[in-house]
Amino acid sequence: MIPSAVCYRCDRKYQDDRVRCDCxxxxxxxxxxxxxxxxxxSEAQGLWRYAELLPVSGLEGIATAAGRTPLVRSRRLDRVAGCRVYVKDESENPTGSYKDRGSAVAVSRGLxxxxxxxxxVSYGNMAMSTAAHAASLGCECVVLVPTDIQPGRLELIAxxxxxxLQVEGDYGDLYHEVLKLNRDLPVSFLPSDAPGRISGYKTALFEIYESLAPETPDAIALPASSGGFASGLWRGIxxxxxAGLLETPPRLYLVQTAASDPITRAFDxxxxxxSALSTEAVGETIAHSIGNPDPPSGTRALTAVRQTGGAVCSVTDDDIRDAQRQYAQRSGLCVEPAxxxxxxxxxxxxxxxxxxxxxTVVLVPTGTGFKEMGTGSESVQTETVTRSALSSRLESRLSG
Structure with a gap:
């Protein structure tokens, strides 16, 4: 049966693969x-464990490797977070981010x-993921990026x-531009909240549920940008x-960068x-991937938060840097700023x-920090010692 694309707000159904409702x-x-x-x-591989809940007839290529990421109990983060922490490490996906869940389903469905x-449209994780999944299936891929993209990111995508294609002008407008291109060109553009991507994202919720069963987490916390991932987790809930498998849903907590936090402002x-933020209201941030001033699924993500009794908040770049250090030093995980x-x-x-x-709160690091190594501003402090002085220097450091 061909699945229907449905609007969460007005319940209108469509039989084609459009992204947005007429409302x-x-x-x-x-x-x-x-x-x-x-x-x-049965023990199916990756996302295909949830085959009957996905809008595809099968998965091939690296799509078969997406999902089944570990859920790690991280006691040493309890004191930092102020609660019992589990970490759903999405960096274990094929290209290092949760975007592989969405690409696995959306690219496969397109073919x-x-x-x-x-x-x-992406200059980060979604661009890499879409291009990788297309390559594994022998499908051509087009990626639209801004003109000021960092060379390192271009290399990762390329x-x-x-x-x-580096596109001049307001990069945020490209989301709506590609929706028009989908109607006019033989290209299936898969933006951040394409329905196929949402179906892939919801599998993270299923995995969390299975890993903790018969218990359920009190809350799940994740970074918020376009609102697509939050929408997927809500759809999974x-x-x-x-299905009658979940009586009390976990509260969804969304966290944004204070430099660009339209969902937080609406919640508060x-x-x-x-509402979209004006150019003057947006600042610079190290968490580039969640600095979206006009999230296309922002209202749906906000609705998910309200429906589950959660909240939205923003944090500064200094908060984010400290959290990165805590992740590395207390849990051994290298995570990107977002x-x-x-x-x-x-x-x-x-x-x-x-x-x-x-x-019990499940934190969801959505992407690896290894992609951004060498791009930060912090210097690494080292010390040079002679071999003859090595033993005494180590003794001094360990006793200090």
Whole structure:
């Protein structure tokens, strides 16, 4: 059966692969989860464990390696976060980020529906992921990036041999431009909240549920940019509730960079819709991947937070740097700046009394920090010693 694309807000259904409803809100695929029972399922590989809840007929290439990331109990982060911490390490995906979940489903669906070329708008993890998945399936890929993209990021994207177009002008407007191009050109552009991507993202929620069963986490905290990943986790929660497998949903906590935080502002102002920030209201940040001033699924993500009883907050670059250090030194994980934000955010929410110290919170680092090594401003402090002085110097350091 061909799945319907459904609007979460007005329930209107579409049989094509459009991204947005006529009401203006983004769509997702409607999957009948009635009767789903994960405990009786065979050990399928990766995302295909949830095959009946995905809008594809099969997965090939590196799509078969997406998902099944570890959920790690990180006791040494408890004191930092102020609660019981589990870490869902999405850096274990093929290209190092959660975007592989979305690309695995969206790119595969595009090919199964007869497209010859896929594309996306991104200068980071989604660009790398889309290009990699297309390459593994022998599909052409087009990536639209801004003119001021860092050379290092271009190199990471280019290794998969997509067509890369640096586009002049307001980069944020490209989201809406590619929706028009989808109608006019033989290219299937897969933006951040394409329905296929949302279906892939929800599998992270299923894995968290299975890993902790029979318990469920009190909350899940993740970085927020376009709102796509938050939408996927919410869709996963709804699927489990419809299946009768989840009685009380985990609270969703979204964390943004204070330099660009439209969802936080809408939450704090008790608004039901997210408004784009003006250019003057946006600052510089080290967390580039969540510095989105006009998130296309922002209102849906805000709705997910309200429906689950969660919250949205923002953290500074200094908070993010400290959280990165805590991740590395207390859990052994190297995470990108955006991925460190939830740890800082949960600590802030706990201090506000919104999270109790005995509650279980799953932090979701969405991408590896290894891609950004060598691009930071911090110098590494080292010391040179002679071989003859090595023993005495070590003794001095260890005793100090």
């Amino acid at each position: 203006g809100e983004p769509l997702w695929f409607d999957a009948d989860s009635t009767g789903v029972d994960f405990s009786t399922r 199964q529906r007869g497209t010859d070329v896929v594309g996306t 290794q998969y041999d997509p067509t890369i 709804l699927d489990l509730q419809n 102002a008790n608004r039901d819709e997210v 991925s460190a934000a939830p740890l800082a955010g949960v600590a802030r929410l706990g201090a506000r009394g919104e999270i109790d110290d005995d509650e």
